[in-house]
Amino acid sequence: MRTTNFSSDGVNKFPSFAALWDLESGADFLNHGSFGACPREVLAYQRELIGELERQPVRFLTQKIQPLLDESRRILCRVINAPVEDVVFVQNATAGVNCVLRSLRFQPGDEILVTNHEYNACANAAAFAAERAGAKAVTVELPLPVDAPGQVVEAVMAQVTPRTRIALIDHITSPTALVLPVEELTRRLQGQGVDVLIDGAHGPGMVPLHLEQLGAAYYTGNCHKWLCTPKTAGFLYVRPDRQEGIVPLIVSHGYNSPRPGYNRFRDLFDWPGTLDPTPWLCVGRAVEFLEKLLPDGLAGLMRRNHALAVWARRMLAERLGLTPIGPEEMLGSMAAFQLPDDRPEDRDLPLPPPPMHRLTDVLWKDHRIEVPVLYWPAAPKVVLRICAQAYNAPEQYVRLAEALEGKTAKPRAAV
Ligand SMILES: Cc1ncc(COP(=O)(O)O)c(C=O)c1O
Structure with a gap:
């Protein structure tokens, strides 16, 4: 009964609030998690930005863009509670994970921990980084179903060895939709000298974030999922003591062009060559839109x-x-x-x-x-x-x- x-x-x-989105009518869209969905108002704002860019590409991309990017970063950092000096935009969480794992120099025999709930693309990035260095990607098997967060912590900690260099941990797992205990995992792993790279593809806009307080060495996330920006807006947070040596997947002008008022981390990432920056520039509008839905x-x-x-x-x-x-x-x-x-x-x-x-x-x-x-x-x-x-x-x-x-x-x- x-x-x-x-x-x-x-x-x-x-x-x-379905009337504020242009999702296919007559359908039940219960899969926001895969690629997000951008509300009409934010898409309209993106079109305005693209129009402005294409009316005067040179002025927009050489002069207008930086203050707009800085404003977007400021709003994002308010949402994720991180200092603006420690956050850069990337295209997506896969890029953020790749950027960290491909910047680090692993030695033969080093171990990279991943869990079996990790998103396939990012687990592949770990496998690639390990293979090319003669290191090993070690997969932690989490139980199915999971009964309590502590089970995850114990399963991960049981695989730590003196060769473990870094652990790639999902904040919210993709196939199993679990919020992992990242606070405790970060404390325990980093307490044993293992840096933590958090794949927070679903984090921003789904759960409250306090990245500076969390203290993980690296955290990457998407704005195009639960913050509802247009697609290709991701970010990478790197703790100040780990920023040296982290280079973007695309090395560009910033490598030899320091700018007054910016640290090297942002110099390296802020201009990845010509691309459509409007998804990043929509972060403020998307956050404002979500903020006003409920009191x-x-x-x-x-x-x-x-x-x-x-x-x-x-x-x-x-x-x-x-x-x-x-x-x-x-x-x-x-x-x-x-x-x-x-x-x-x-x-x-x-x-x-x-x-x-x-x-x-x-x-x-x-x-x-x-x-x-x-x-x-x-x-x-x-x-x-x-x-x-x-x-x-x-x-x-x-x-x-x-x-x-x-x-x-x-x-x-x-x-
Ligand atoms: C846990 C997790 N990591 C990474 C990604 C990849 O996101 P993107 O394709 O935006 O890089 C996803 C996508 O669903 C995911 O669920």
Whole structure:
């Protein structure tokens, strides 16, 4: 027997802001986590900036850009609580991870720790950096499901050896949607002399960040996911004592052109050659947009999204009997479930990466629901992930439950 009337309970608590986005109509978009989605107002601002740039490219790219970039960095640093001297823009979190791992000089026999929940692209960057130096990428196996944050800490610490140089730790894991205990991991790992590189692709805009206080040697994140900027806005924070030797993937003018008032770290990164800088320049507008959705600003929005993810997870688990992957205390604005193991006849072409289950396509084609279903860690195990952003509402997860129950046999008409 169901104990909670999930649909009416949720509908009242979570007003949706979907009208402020231009997402495909008639569809339930429950996958903000993969690539984010930019609201109409912020896209309009980006178009204004592109227009201004193209009307006078030389003035814009040689004179106007730096104050705009500095203003964007100032606003980003307010959100992530880091000094402006220690933060540079990169295109995305993959670039941030690559930049650190490819700048460091590893010795043969050195070890780079990653977990088996790490995002494939970034785990590859660790494998590449290790291989080319004759070092080793060591993968920590985390349990599935995870019962408590302490299990993650113990599993990681158990793999530390005198050769461990750096640990690449997700702040929020991608396939399993868990907020890892980065504070404790950073304290314990760095206490043993192992620098921590945090892959915070989902961090900004999903969970409160205090990077200076956290004290990790390196933290990279995306603005184009939970801060809702246009795509290709990422950043890299490097603690001052680790900035020397960290070079961008693209070495450019800044290498021999120091500027008054800027440290070398920002000189190196601020001009990576001609590119479209407008995603970075939209950070302020995107933060302002998110801040004004609810009376208590971005903090309130993060709480709302978290509460919606928790609500949806409980509803789906209760209604479908799915196994949630971790405890509620490890949730941000996403949640993942283990589905029953796949039957061999249902298996699809697991095209890596990531090996998507064919249910992803079925849900889209038959029900207009966008939600990732993956083989994880490997077939026959199947994982489904939901996300909750300002444009999502409880009834969308109810439709997902119905689709998974096979109740909505016919596709809904597009509206
Ligand atoms: C944990 C994690 N790291 C890195 C990335 C890569 O982000 P990007 O493609 O923007 O570099 C993702 C993307 O989903 C992710 O979930």
